[in-house]
Amino acid sequence: MSAPAVSARGLAKRFGPREALRGLTFDAEPGRCLAVVGHNGSGKTTLLRILATLSRADAGELSVAGRSLPKESVAVRARIGVVLDDALLPSDLSLAEGLRMHADLHGVPSPEARIAELCERFGLAPRQDDPVRTFSRGMLQRAALCRALLHAPELLLLDEPSNGLDASGTALLDAEIRAHCARGGAAVLVTHDLERVAACADRALHLRSGRIDADGPAADVIRALRGGAAA
Numbered sequence: 262m263s264a265p266a267v268s269a270r271g272l273a274k275r276f277g278p279r280e281a282l283r284g285l286t287f288d289a290e291p292g293r294c295l296a297v298v299g300h301n302g303s304g305k306t307t308l309l310r311i312l313a314t315l316s317r318a319d320a321g322e323l324s325v326a327g328r329s330l331p332k333e334s335v336a337v338r339a340r341i342g343v344v345l346d347d348a349l350l351p352s353d354l355s356l357a358e359g360l361r362m363h364a365d366l367h368g369v370p371s372p373e374a375r376i377a378e379l380c381e382r383f384g385l386a387p388r389q390d391d392p393v394r395t396f397s398r399g400m401l402q403r404a405a406l407c408r409a410l411l412h413a414p415e416l417l418l419l420d421e422p423s424n425g426l427d428a429s430g431t432a433l434l435d436a437e438i439r440a441h442c443a444r445g446g447a448a449v450l451v452t453h454d455l456e457r458v459a460a461c462a463d464r465a466l467h468l469r470s471g472r473i474d475a476d477g478p479a480a481d482v483i484r485a486l487r488g489g490a491a492a
């Protein structure tokens with residue numbers, strides 16, 4: 262059995278007097294998509310930012326992609342692909358140029374072919390030479406997904422990746438997550454969209470006020486939420 266993609270034990274984080282995470286213990290497994298759901302302010306983004314090495318927990322033990330955080334954050338960064346509310350691409354560069362920078366950073370083999378393939382797959386090929394600042398919200402989200410997938414990371418960390426996507430973008434997102442997991446990769450999918458959970462996730466965590474309120478098969482967690490039991 263391979264090591265967990267994420268192993269979190271007692272993760273806690275506070276912002277001043279506010280306890281954003283109050284002791285989260287969970288694993289994410291290779292080949293599986295773990296959804297994280299919960300109301301606004303329940304701690305989802307705080308958790309994802311810690312997993313993505315962009316923030317540090319105040320307490321608890323954490324390993325991501327087999328490396329411990331915060332000690333081995335450089336090694337972790339090489340192994341994760343992250344989508345946050347910012348596309349993390351320079352707005353004055355073209356999409357292809359921005360992706361090339363990331364490809365160089367990660368030592369992606371045959372970067373031009375990989376960039377062309379991803380832009381084609383995400384329907385961005387006709388615009389790949391335009392400055393990113395001219396992109397619509399949905400195009401930016403597609404571009405962020407291209408960037409996250411570019412270096413074929415072991416673990417995808419996605420915060421509301423369907424925001425701004427149209428129906429075809431959403432279908433692409435679902436297909437990419439499933440293909441990534443079918444290849445043995447892992448994904449942590451933060452979303453308020455229960456349809457995405459149903460389409461992509463094997464397991465789901467429901468966060469409530471920084472605590473895990475439910476952790477189980479995605480279908481069970483969705484049923485409880487739709488039934489209002491855990492709303």
Ligand SMILES: Nc1ncnc2c1ncn2[C@@H]1O[C@H](COP(=O)(O)OP(=O)(O)O)[C@@H](O)[C@H]1O
Pocket residue numbers: 276279280281299300301302303304305306307308
């Ligand atoms: N940088 C910050 N400074 C102060 N409070 C924060 C900060 N980031 C998040 N919080 C607080 O932490 C809690 C969890 O926020 P967040 O993780 O963004 O929730 P979610 O993504 O589930 O909507 C909220 O109460 C929020 O106000």
Ligand SMILES: [Mg+2]
Pocket residue numbers: 305306307
């Ligand atoms: Mg959030």
